[in-house]
Amino acid sequence: MDAVRLDKVRKSYDRFVAVDDLSFTIAQGGIFGLLGPNGAGKTSTIRMMIGITVPDSGTVSLFGEPFRRAHLSRVGYLPEERGLYKKMKVLEHLVFLAELHGLSAAEARRRALSWAERMEIAAWLPKKVEELSKGMQQKIQFIAALLHEPEFIIMDEPFGGLDPVNASLLKDVLLDLKKQGRTILFSTHRMDQVEKLCDSICLIDHGRPVLAGELKQIKAGYGKNHVQIEYEGDGSFLRQPDGQVESFNDYGNHVELRLKKGADAQELLRAAAAHCRIRRFELSEPSLEEIFIDVVGKTDA
Amino acid sequence: MLDQRLRNLGLILKREYLERVRTKSFVIMTFLMPVMMFSFAFLPSLLIGRRAAGHRRLVVVTDNPQLAQSFRRQLQQFQPKAGETGMQYDVEISDKTTEAERTRLSSEISALSLDGFLWMTEEAVRAKKVTFNTRAASDFVELGIVQRAVRDGILEQRLAANNIPSAEVDDLLKRVDLDVIAIKGGAGVGMLLMAVMLVLLLYMSVLMNGIIVMRSVLEEKNSRVMEVMLSTVTAKELMAGKILGVGAVGLTQMLVWGLMTALFGGSALLAVGKMAEGMHFTPAMIIFFPIFYVLGYLLYSALSAALGAAVNSQEEAQQWQFFIVLPLMASMVLMMPVFSSPSSTLSVVLSLIPFCAPVLMYMRIVAQQPPAWQIALSIALLIATIYGAMVLCARIYRVGILMYGKRPTLPEIAKWIKYA
Numbered sequence: 001m002d003a004v005r006l007d008k009v010r011k012s013y014d015r016f017v018a019v020d021d022l023s024f025t026i027a028q029g030g031i032f033g034l035l036g037p038n039g040a041g042k043t044s045t046i047r048m049m050i051g052i053t054v055p056d057s058g059t060v061s062l063f064g065e066p067f068r069r070a071h072l073s074r075v076g077y078l079p080e081e082r083g084l085y086k087k088m089k090v091l092e093h094l095v096f097l098a099e100l101h102g103l104s105a106a107e108a109r110r111r112a113l114s115w116a117e118r119m120e121i122a123a124w125l126p127k128k129v130e131e132l133s134k135g136m137q138q139k140i141q142f143i144a145a146l147l148h149e150p151e152f153i154i155m156d157e158p159f160g161g162l163d164p165v166n167a168s169l170l171k172d173v174l175l176d177l178k179k180q181g182r183t184i185l186f187s188t189h190r191m192d193q194v195e196k197l198c199d200s201i202c203l204i205d206h207g208r209p210v211l212a213g214e215l216k217q218i219k220a221g222y223g224k225n226h227v228q229i230e231y232e233g234d235g236s237f238l239r240q241p242d243g244q245v246e247s248f249n250d251y252g253n254h255v256e257l258r259l260k261k262g263a264d265a266q267e268l269l270r271a272a273a274a275h276c277r278i279r280r281f282e283l284s285e286p287s288l289e290e291i292f293i294d295v296v297g298k299t300d301a
Numbered sequence: 302m303l304d305q306r307l308r309n310l311g312l313i314l315k316r317e318y319l320e321r322v323r324t325k326s327f328v329i330m331t332f333l334m335p336v337m338m339f340s341f342a343f344l345p346s347l348l349i350g351r352r353a354a355g356h357r358r359l360v361v362v363t364d365n366p367q368l369a370q371s372f373r374r375q376l377q378q379f380q381p382k383a384g385e386t387g388m389q390y391d392v393e394i395s396d397k398t399t400e401a402e403r404t405r406l407s408s409e410i411s412a413l414s415l416d417g418f419l420w421m422t423e424e425a426v427r428a429k430k431v432t433f434n435t436r437a438a439s440d441f442v443e444l445g446i447v448q449r450a451v452r453d454g455i456l457e458q459r460l461a462a463n464n465i466p467s468a469e470v471d472d473l474l475k476r477v478d479l480d481v482i483a484i485k486g487g488a489g490v491g492m493l494l495m496a497v498m499l500v501l502l503l504y505m506s507v508l509m510n511g512i513i514v515m516r517s518v519l520e521e522k523n524s525r526v527m528e529v530m531l532s533t534v535t536a537k538e539l540m541a542g543k544i545l546g547v548g549a550v551g552l553t554q555m556l557v558w559g560l561m562t563a564l565f566g567g568s569a570l571l572a573v574g575k576m577a578e579g580m581h582f583t584p585a586m587i588i589f590f591p592i593f594y595v596l597g598y599l600l601y602s603a604l605s606a607a608l609g610a611a612v613n614s615q616e617e618a619q620q621w622q623f624f625i626v627l628p629l630m631a632s633m634v635l636m637m638p639v640f641s642s643p644s645s646t647l648s649v650v651l652s653l654i655p656f657c658a659p660v661l662m663y664m665r666i667v668a669q670q671p672p673a674w675q676i677a678l679s680i681a682l683l684i685a686t687i688y689g690a691m692v693l694c695a696r697i698y699r700v701g702i703l704m705y706g707k708r709p710t711l712p713e714i715a716k717w718i719k720y721a
Binding site: 014047050051052053069070072075077079081082083084085086087088096097099100101102141144 | 305309312316320324520521524525526527528529530531532533534535703713716
């Protein structure tokens with residue numbers, strides 16, 4: 001059974017088409033990445049999955065059935081646009097949101113306390129929301145999305161605005177949920193995070209899917225014609241007109257490049273070594289970031 | 302499905318209610334408002350109607366002692382009777398009509414040992430130019446009393462000079478009290494005051510709570526809490542819960558005010574004395590007040606909720622708010638004409654217009670019980686309009702709450718309404 005199935009879903013606002021004939025399925029269990037540049041239609045797609053908006057055409061199914069509002073008690077949602085009632089006390093707020101998801105007040109309170117302990121914010125429970133920092137509020141909202149133990153969890157940019165310590169706290173929780181067999185939809189444009197967490201992805205652009213499937217297969221499809229080099233000194237070897245390099249992305253002291261067809265990596269290594277100190281030289285599959293730029297760049301052109 | 306909806310509605314209502322009732326401004330408004338209303342309505346008339354008690358020392362300078370005696374007797378008529386409080390006048394008579402006397406009396410006034418002196422020589426009376434030197438030149442009540450006493454004093458002298466018997470003269474000059482008595486079922490001055498107070502209360506509550514709904518929608522929109530809420534409840538549930546929650550806060554406030562009036566109002570009205578005569582609650586006034594409050598509030602809060610959803614900031618909202626409350630404000634302007642002729646065709650028509658009905662139909666009910674069919678028709682029209690407004694506004698609300706940043710134009714809002 002699939003957790004989510006979108007079939008030829010289309011949504012337009014006025015003349016602007018936000019989602020255009022989009023179909024994909026999210027298998028139960030595991031982490032699914034919904035990727036795309038800003039304005040690609042990620043949030044519009046998510047809103048249709050949970051009934052905030054209704055598609056103009058096409059169908060949305062949750063847990064193997066056509067969408068019904070009753071499904072929502074099995075879905076947790078952390079929106080990208082975060083917000084809470086500022087004047088409410090944190091614990092009250094968590095209980096309120098959990099009650100809306102169908103929990104009793106007593107059960108909601110019990111779970112809120114234990115989650116707050118786990119997320120290291122128990123001391124903040126009696127405070128008003130407006131007294132909390134943005135990062136804290138985000139953790140509160142993260143907890144709010146999970147209190148009713150949803151089977152399907154939607155995380156829209158969950159790490160945005162978090163410091164590394166809290167980001168790793170969140171990541172551990174997500175991996176733990178995955179281990180319990182929950183399905184997680186992870187929407188972002190930060191490719192490095194997707195690469196570490198996701199099992200499969202769907203990359204959309206202008207409301208259409210441009211790349212979908214299991215992450216491993218997608219990467220394998222691109223072959224090992226990428227080279228990662230960490231170097232110190234002169235990087236001019238990259239720009240030799242008759243060299244082996246098809247294209248490259250320079251990140252400062254680290255560069256990722258694509259070899260020309262039939263090029264010899266050893267040759268490149270010799271050329272590079274002649275100019276600078278090499279600390280790492282690795283033949284690899286392209287990173288997701290490279291694929292993203294490649295795919296999105298092409299469709300934009 | 303239905304009980305889940307009701308449950309959601311209940312939870313939203315409860316949250317909204319508790320959040321508002323717990324604020325300081327609610328407590329202050331609820332307990333200070335009656336005090337303020339009472340002060341504005343009664344204090345000025347209290348202060349004017351009831352004069353400070355005390356003594357005033359006046360001197361009459363005249364070359365005709367009988368005229369001075371007449372003045373003193375006439376002034377007696379305005380003095381408080383036994384058991385009343387008020388100003389007591391002591392009148393002394395001086396026959397030195399010299400400039401030196403005038404200077405001496407003036408200096409006595411400056412020294413505060415005298416309150417005023419009247420220059421009433423035969424010559425001055427003939428010239429119809431009696432002068433009154435006083436410190437209290439702005440006390441128009443006292444000036445009125447003195448003026449009447451002077452006129453009546455002169456009159457008494459003239460009548461006596463024409464050989465009219467003194468008993469007849471006394472009777473002619475006796476002060477006549479004008480007692481205004483309202484016929485039963487009609488509206489007296491006291492009832493007018495009452496009606497104005499109640500209608501003002503109704504108007505302010507509808508207006509204020511409507512604005513609270515608008516602000517609260519705007520706040521949810523700006524804080525983006527809307528996204529989270531919409532992942533569990535529908536826009537309709539959210540809007541209905543909010544309107545009912547804020548409305549319940551308004552009703553709570555009314556209840557507190559009603560109880561306070563019942564507890565302290567009676568004694569307060571007694572204290573005002575004559576002012577309170579003719580003021581009483583009829584059953585219709587009490588029954589229809591909550592009905593028209595709830596209906597008026599539902600209509601204006603639905604419009605306000607839609608407005609809050611359509612705009613992005615307080616400033617934007619304020620420009621439009623005016624148009625929404627315009628009929629309500631017009632009702633306030635039309636209140637007086639309707640009160641003075643509650644059965645005129647104009648009054649009947651105005652009180653049937655749903656946007657004015659909460660204020661104007663209630664005003665008519667207070668002024669003079671209109672025919673039952675008119676009340677029923679105005680309520681029916683109001684309910685139909687509320688239903689229509691709710692349907693339209695829920696559509697604007699549903700689309701508007703997720704539109705950030707861009708300022709919608711009227712054609713765009715019209716398009717939102719058309720979205721299925």
